[in-house]
Amino acid sequence: MxxxxxxxxxxxxxxxxxxxxxxxxxxxxxxxxxxxxxxxxxxxxxxxxxxxxxxxxxxxxxxxxxxxxxxxxxxxxxxxxxxxxxxxxxxxxxxxxxxxxxxxxxxxxxxxxVAQRVLLRPVPRTAGPLQAAVSYTSAVAEARIGGDLYEVVASPHGIRVIVGDVQGKGLAAVETAAVVLGAFREAAHDEPGLAGLGERLERSVARELEGERFVTAVLAEIGSGREVVFLNYGHPAPMVVRQDGTPEFPQPPAYALPLGLGAHGSEGPTPYTVAFVPGDQLLLYTDGVTETRDAAGSFYPLGDRSHLLKEPDADRALEAVREDLVRHADGPLHDDAAMLLLRYHGHGGHVGHGEGNSVPLA
The missing domain is CATH 1.20.58 (Methane Monooxygenase Hydroxylase; Chain G, domain 1)
Structure with missing residues (x-):
């Protein structure tokens, strides 16, 4: 240099x-x-x-x-x-x-x-009829790991996904992310319903976390019915990009508290279903994406950037969004930004008969 x-x-x-x-x-x-x-x-x-x-x-x-x-x-x-x-x-x-x-x-x-490879393992490139790609940008210069989390599990009950954001930063956030991912990986195989999976995750997190720490998260399940079921714990709504390029942000019927705050007496989230057919794309992300501001103070317009996902290669498409996000910030990000892209390509076998991460890894 x-x-x-x-x-x-x-x-x-x-x-x-x-x-x-x-x-x-x-x-x-x-x-x-x-x-x-x-x-x-x-x-x-x-x-x-x-x-x-x-x-x-x-x-x-x-x-x-x-x-x-x-x-x-x-x-x-x-x-x-x-x-x-x-x-x-x-x-x-x-x-x-x-x-x-x-x-x-x-x-x-x-x-x-090493901790990142253990905590945030590479997601499967393919899971059933889905293609997957992931992007993680830390707000800390040269950092390898932070408080955002993601996972894709091919369970007997369908492809199950989680994307979450731990409140706080530093080693405490990494520890909390490890608790959430460990509970999700185990429960994703055992629980037949997404609501049951969420309840088990809530119990595990509430048992392990102390004080007012919490985790916003969105859970998704893609089965064989050409639809996706969401469970939202105070997390930004996912973006579904239709085959014609139209972006949608399906909102939950009622907003629920984040994981770790269920003891406050609030009811858990209600599962809701959205059509998801071959040619559609699903982008799950953390608020570090949508809350990134430019020099004028404007938030990143994720919906207006859905055309960047037209790139045939899923990894390059997600990298194009990440680069555009960094340009929008015009400097270091103020929060970690994780994105998980799922593409329904309509082949690859039946959903729900794989083992989590036993499929080829990226």
Whole structure:
């Protein structure tokens, strides 16, 4: 990178400038101690070996300029040498500490990547008559994992899907997402009805979560009847894109509290059914998508971008939406944004006789 190259050459450039200025101005101005800027800059951007080498060069330069200026006949030459040696020592120590921190950060990132593979496993590319693609964009720069969650399970009762958003951020949100996904993966195979699946998920989440933590989520089930059943726990309505490109946002008959707040006495959500036939597409997403604002404060118009899903390849279509979302934000996203796209391609066997994630993974 250009910026890294500039920083890499800065110590040598600084020492060259100081040496030139000292030769031109003579011993009266006192530029010689500034040679220590070379190892000082090197300690900030280079390794300890390079910093020690720059320090040795700076010390040799200091001796040479001191002899040229006749500064060793007085204390000024020796003071400059001590200054260079001291700054070099501090720079080497700083470089060692920075290298250790970088190694620790690399280890943490590696652990985060493993955690993501365990928590957010790749969704099946195909499940029954469906094609699937997923996109996850974290609001934290270079983060690999966050509080949004998704899963697709080919159960004996149909293709079952969840997309959710954990309240809060950080490790606590990741822990909550793990609880939700673990409960969903188990219950999706056991519960014959989507309402029963939701009730079991609510009990598991309420048992594990503490305080006022909650999870908004939408559950979907696609069976053999060319329809999709939704169960919405305070989550943004899914987008169904018809074969002719018309987007629809089917709303639940009544809004329910998010998962984890069922103990407050509210009734659970009511399942509702929407037609879903070959050629249709279903996009489940978190509010990090629709609540992304541009510079003028306008929300991302997801419905107006449904034409981006015309791309034949599901992964590229979803990537086109993600790139458009990032352009709309005109900078880093303020919230995690997860999207799960399901396409009904109308072949691939009967729905409901697979095992979750035993199908080929993306």
């Amino acid at each position: 250009p910026g890294s190259a500039v920083l890499s050459w800065m110590p040598a450039a600084v020492m060259a400038v100081v040496a030139g200025a000292d030769l031109i101005s003579g011993p009266g101005v006192g530029f010689l101690p500034l040679v220590s800027l070379g190892p000082a800059f090197s300690g900030l951007v280079g390794g300890w070996r390079r910093t020690a080498l720059i320090g040795a060069v700076a010390l040799a330069l200091c001796v040479g300029l001191g002899l040229y200026d006749g500064l060793f006949e007085e204390r000024r030459g020796f003071s400059a040498m001590v200054s260079v040696a001291g700054v070099t020592g501090v720079g080497v120590a700083a470089a060692v500490m920075r290298s250790r921190r970088e190694a620790e950060l690399a280890s943490v990132r590696s652990i985060a990547e």
